[in-house]
Amino acid sequence: MEAYSEKVMDHFRSPRNVGEIENPDGVGKVGNPVCGDIMELYIKVKDGVITDAKFKTFGCGAAIATSSMVTELVKNKTVEEALKISNRAVAEALGGLPPIKMHCSVLAEEALKKALDDYRRRSVKESSEKAA
């Protein structure tokens, strides 16, 4: 087995932003029990800026560390900036992942994209409701 980087172990040991956000502006849920990793990402958005992000994850060390890192990376970013965060960026911020664990970073990116999509859908719905 290839060992994890210090940064991965740091985020695994003390994951940042664990939990759920009440009344979130966007939620992204990805993964399934068959593949072994399940991530839920919650974001709060104000004036187009992500003000808070939290996660809940069932998964291995890399899954927990990438969840933690992605919540750190999106905070205080605009929605447009957050959309550009790739799985590679998450992995790089963690000092790299073992090749076999790169799919965990893909899952983190997917959770983020889904949360941002959810946010957009909600805001479109909200503005159309306001217009009506």
Add this chain to the structure above:
Amino acid sequence: MKNIYLDYAATTPTDPRVVEAMLPCFTEVYGNPSSLHAFGQTAKHRVEEARQTVASFIGATPEEIVFTSGGTESNNAVIKGIAGARRDKGNHIITSRIEHHAILEPCHFLEKQGFDVTYVPVDEYGLIDPTHVEKAITDKTILISIMHANNEIGAVQPIDEIGRIARGKGVYFHTDAVQTFGHLPINVNELNVDLLSASGHKLYGPKGVGILYVRKGVRMLPFIQGGGQEKGRRASTYNVPGIVGFGKAVELAKVEMENEMVHLAALRDKLIKGILAKIAHSQLNGHPVRRLPNNVNVSIAYVEGESMLLNLDIAGIACSTGSACSSASLEPSHVLAAIGLPHELMHGSLRFTLGRPTSEEDIDRVLQVLPAIVEKLRSMSPLYKKEVKS
């Protein structure tokens, strides 16, 4: 705090008494046992002493013991060597779904060469029903290979019964005894086996040495060809230090095995009871009684095995998991799948395997540390949240 090693099924430390027996074989008794001079003959004598020790330990004769490089080689040699020698008799092999990869992979290899392999199922405890084996036998069957005890869940198979069936039908019977050799009593005649594999480093011997027991009269192709060592059954210069170390490890097991079984089974049961009592939604994998004295395998719901393993490692406790996330193939354990565990519980499996130095304090420490780890991971698990809500 001292680190606690509970992964003895993966490998054991070499007993210092074994190392002591091996050391002269590097610098003093360095002759090649195939040489006629005194240097060679002294080394040969040591090899034959070890062979005698191993043979008498399992009720075999010294001529029936072949030294190999380990369990994987012994298993490969059997599957491919019997298949090669018996091809004219048939092309059917019977094994089980829970064998070690060192059996399954050679079987997959033979399937590509036109052999048929039947993988008999196991019940929810990981036990093989001998009647399943009996029903699978055809007039093309040339070999049955069933492991003595499973390395993951510790289930001890009814080898003697299966052996009786195989003998009745005139089919060669092999058992992979890597997990039991030196840990449970083995007599090849009582078990009715024709071939048996074992590995040195699982019984406090060195890595890189194993044995294959081949009953007199069994026909198989040599796995490694060369200088004709081991009566042409396995060429390569004798690994004198390894063989002597293996012999010493067996000599120690002969004396210590019985007490060790009792000691370890008590600690095993304490650990099992403790985990099941302290951690809700946890379950034992494998059979409660028909299991290796040192094996604990549990599934803990709503948490993933690798993250538990890493947290235990941080706390200085070493164990293993059948979770897909922790395997090179990203496939969950085929053994846990065979006993019918759902994916969530396969991912949440932990295996603790105890050994000679394991103490009651070690078990207490696991029981103190593990519940807190599970609680921490469950607090961040989306699966647990749903369970609590419903």
